[in-house]
Amino acid sequence: xxxxxxxLSFSVPRTATLxxxxxxxxxxxxxxxxLAAMELDSRTSNDTIFLNLRAPDPDLLDLFMAxxxxxxxxxxxxxxxxxxxxxHVA
Numbered sequence: 806x807x808x809x810x811x812x813l814s815f816s817v818p819r820t821a822t823l824x825x826x827x828x829x830x831x832x833x834x835x836x837x838x839x840l841a842a843m844e845l846d847s848r849t850s851n852d853t854i855f856l857n858l859r860a861p862d863p864d865l866l867d868l869f870m871a872x873x874x875x876x877x878x879x880x881x882x883x884x885x886x887x888x889x890x891x892x893h894v895a
Contacts, residue, residue, distance in 0.1 A: 808839075808859040808860060808861055809859065809860055809861075809862070809863040809866055810841065810857060810858070810859045811838075811856075811857070811858045811859070811860075811866040811869070811870070811884065812855070812856070812857045812884065812885045812886060813855070813856055813857075813858075813870075813882065813883060813884045813885055814853055814854065814855045814856075814881070814882075814883050814885055815829075815853070815854055815873070815879045815880065815881055815882045815883070816849075816851040816852065816853050816854075816879070816880045816881040817851060817852050817854065817878055817879055817880070818851055818852075818878060819847070819850070819851060819852050821878050822845075822852045822854075825876065825878050825879060826854060828876050829854075829856075829873065829876060829879070832869060832872050832873065832876070833856075833858055833869060836860075836865055836868060836869050836872070837860060837861075837862075837865050838858045838859065838860045838865060838866070838869055839858065839859050839860070840856065840857075840858060841857040841858060841859045842855075842856070842857040843855065843856050843857075851880070853881075855885070870882070870884070
């Protein structure tokens with residue numbers, strides 16, 4: 806069975822990057838998702854985080870996206886297709 810993938814990016818204030826990332830990864834773990842790749846871009850005033858998550862059921866990815874919108878401090882949530890080719894996927 807092939808896993809479904811969700812490449813996405815979001816921005817967080819630099820002062821809250823680690824706390825926010827910890828919350829996001831906890832939501833993913835509790836939702837049964839696996840982290841396939843992660844990248845951090847600190848070139849702008851906010852940190853941009855790129856994630857590639859995978860799950861055996863695409864509905865789990867939809868649920869994760871809904872929960873992600875409830876995390877305080879996250880902005881510019883954007884699912885991405887082209888980023889996956891650049892990221893190393895485990």
